[in-house]
Amino acid sequence: MYHRICMVSDFFFPNMGGVEEHIYNLSQCLLLRGHKVVMVTHSYGDRIGVRYMTNGLKVYYLPIRVFYNQCVLPTMICNIPLIRYVLVRERIDIIHGHSAFSALAHEAMLIGNLMGLKTVFTDHSLFGFADASAAITNKFIQITLSDCNHCICVSHTGKENTVLRAKVDSKRVSVIPNAVDTYSFTPDPSQRIKNQITVVVVSRLVYRKGVDLTAQIIGDLCSKYKEVCFLIAGDGPKRGLLEEIRERRGLQDRVTLLGSLEHSQVRNVLVKGDIFLNTSLTEAYCMAIVEAASCGLKVVSTRVGGIPEVLPEDLIYLTEPNVPSLLKGLEDCINDLKMGKVVCPYECNIRVRKYYNWKNITSRTEIVYKKVIQENTKTLGEHIHCYLTCNVWPFLLVVSLSFIILQFYEYMVPRKNIDIAQDFSHKYQKNVK
Missing domain, CATH: 3.40.50.2000 (Glycogen Phosphorylase B;)
Structure with missing residues (x-):
């Protein structure tokens, strides 16, 4: 089974870090397995628009300004037109968000849920429970994961931390570690x-x-x-x-x-x-x-x-x-x-x-994708019920407003008027040859 996957995070190249490396390497392996993968992030300096990386990895650098620490302002509604356009144009099946700090990942997953897409989230960090920053971040991720199909953590300690602070069912959380390209990191x-x-x-x-x-x-x-x-x-x-x-x-x-x-x-x-x-x-x-x-x-x-x-x-x-x-x-x-x-x-x-090798990590991630794609699509009422469980009732106004905006754009910019991007996965290229 082959999927169209949209990786979303505020953290990507040219920024450097563990999250960026993980997204890039996982995307490359998924491309080699025949899946279609596109990356959505915000602009970095003059890097705006669509860029292509190794093996045809398409990256959308959306024209969104950074608010703090390489993250966009979490408005939840202002970026709906851009994100919807990308998801429709690329015919995305699964949205895979990365990092609890990434406001763009949270926004894309909310929009994807309301569009009937499946969502997966990878948590790369540990958080405390005492300081104000941790409390806000924990509540934010609790809201997001309440309606997420599946969550991935990079360690068993990370899983325990995520289950506790996000109050998510442990059955919906898998442990898949990072990996390293040992052929690049050889001794000398x-x-x-x-x-x-x-x-x-x-x-x-x-x-x-x-x-x-x-x-x-x-x-x-x-x-x-x-x-x-x-x-x-x-x-x-x-x-x-x-x-x-x-x-x-x-x-x-x-x-x-x-x-x-x-x-x-x-x-x-x-x-x-x-x-x-x-x-x-x-x-x-x-x-x-x-x-x-x-x-x-x-x-x-x-x-x-x-x-x-x-x-x-x-x-x-x-x-x-x-x-x-x-x-x-x-x-x-x-x-x-x-x-x-x-x-x-x-x-x-x-x-x-x-x-730790990327082939194994990719295979385990594909199992998660296969599982979530087989789940039934939720109705608007079921989405609202999921968000109710996080006990942040004012957020229901955000969900309702986001749904109304999506319906408005479905009328003003119908899907039939959006140019569909061609799929050039390795499987597609093999069939063409």
Whole structure:
């Protein structure tokens, strides 16, 4: 069974991150399996309109301005004409939204539900329950998932978190992890510097990634081990803190800040290191540690969120999210390196390839698509009943207004007047040949 799938998220190329990589790789694999996949996101600078990527992946960069942190303003109704036009033109069957932070994904799923389409949502993050930001986001995702056909989480910890904060039936939530292209992230021990231990950090330099812990660790570890140096890739508001530590401790020759990198350059940085350090304070699934393990690095990471599920014990040193525990984990790792207690880098690559590969992830996602496409289409009353369960009654006004606007456009811009895009999936091309 082949589907027409619309991936929707505020986060996509040229922006870089784990969500963007996941959407791109999953889309490419679905295209190779013969499905039609289009991507809908907002404009990035002068990148507006329709663009094509590898294997004919069509990307709609809608002319919507960013409101905050690469997300559009969640109006829920202002973008109905654009989103409806794309869904009708591409004859979409399934809308697949990504990231709880993405307002565009929430909007598209609401519109898709009212148009009788099936919706799937992938949650990539963990959230708390105490602060105001988490409370608002949790209520927002509860509203969206109340009428979503199926939800996907990237770890079992993430599933528990989503079920609790969104109050969604656990039977409608599946766990499908991320994957890594192990053929791109291959080891190269010849790039490592002899008689030197290089600790690599690849991360956004923000508080959530534990950069404050990294800054303190740099000073303490460099003063104790003269052969240790740090190679840090990434950018963000906490970069100034790392620069301050480097200047204050006189570590200019031992701490290198590479700044923001293209994802294609990450492997060239990883292969230069012996140890990969991850100090995240919260993480549903850490893509970076899988890429590092694929390159043969020993991984030291905080034991938070879904990280303990990602790698087996002999490939990772798990610590508590505090400086003493992280230092102990790093020291244990350094001692093992000095004693030669290491797993062959190429064996690491083969093992990661077995654990996480996009072919397996795509097959499991297709099972979800097949399941939701067989579900009965809901009536307007059933949609409203689903939204009632989230106990945000004013949102029913938004749903009703969205439905009225859709009916208005069905009259003013009927589907027969919308130019239907040709399907050029691999299956279609094979039939043409």
